[in-house]
Each structure stands twice: as structure tokens, then as C-alpha cells.
Amino acid sequence: MTEKPRPPLEESPEVADAIQDDVAVDAFITGGGTDQDTPEFLPPGPEPQWRTGADQPWDPADLAVAEGRDPTPENVERARRELAEDGPAAIERTVP
Template sequence: MTEDNQPPLEERPEVADAIADDVAVDAFMTGGGPDADTPAFQQPGRPPVYRTGADQPWDPEDLAVAEGRDPTPENVERARRELEKDGPAAIERTVP
């Protein structure tokens, strides 16, 4: 018994009832579709489709902030040159 004269949690009747209950809970039912336990697999030979940070337009100010820099004129200009030189690779290095 615990200090408040209650049995430990694992010995309480409601816990035993919950363990013995085999009824499905609607909120956890997926209907057999893909989920964390049953993923959907692609056919062999099909390239995977990935969405990356470079899939959207980026301003030099956004890149400077994403790199942890203040958007000062110098940092924004450096980010602009980086975007101009490396294109999407500049973003992928920071936001994969």
C-alpha cells in the first residue's frame, strides 16, 4: 500500500480492467491505410518525391536569418551573393 492507503497503480482494479479490455478504440483505428505501423511502399524503379527547403522562393534576408545571422545590410548582401552563386544549394546547406 502507498502512503495514502491506495494500492500501487498496477494493482488497481481499473488498470486490470483496461488491460483485459480488447475493444478497439475508434480514435486509434486507421481503416487499414498507411500509417506509422503500415507504411505505403512505392514500386521499384520509381524515383522518390521529396520536398525540401529549396522548393519555395527564398529572399536573401530569409537566408541570412535562417543561418542565424541578423539581417544587416552586410549579411543580406552576403546571402544574396551566396544565392546567386549556388542557387538552391545555398538553401539546402542551411535548411535541408
């Protein structure tokens, strides 16, 4: 048993009736709920807890690797000096 092909939607009697009718279609009425023109506003809540890269302890070798350098003694020493001089700002520049 083969099923008879359906005509394209734009050729259906329902679409023709909807085009000729100026009355709102019930399926498209939102009833005043939230949509693009009437968004839902949430009450203020607690402040979010943001973490940054400097919120955790960093070893000089970790900073050297995070900056894309090999952890050679020279790069680790440079990162150690950078951490000593700039503190968390040294990390924030690399890992925000």
C-alpha cells in the same frame, strides 16, 4: 463489504497449470497472421513527394536569418551573393 485480496498472478492455479503443461495455449497462437517472423509486405506504390528547403523561393534576408545571422545590410548582401553564386545549394546547406 470488503473485497478479499487476490493472490499474486504467479501463484494462481492457471499459471501453475500453464507451467506444467507443454501444450500451446490457444490465446498465444497467431494463426499464421503477421508478426515479427512473418511481416506484411505492401505492394509498391507511387513515389513519395519529398520537399526540400530549396523548393520554395528564398529572399536573401530569409537566408541570412535561417543561417542565424541578423538581417543587417551586410549579412543580406552576403546572402544575396551566396544565392546568386550557388543557387539552391546555398539553401540546401542551411535548410535541408
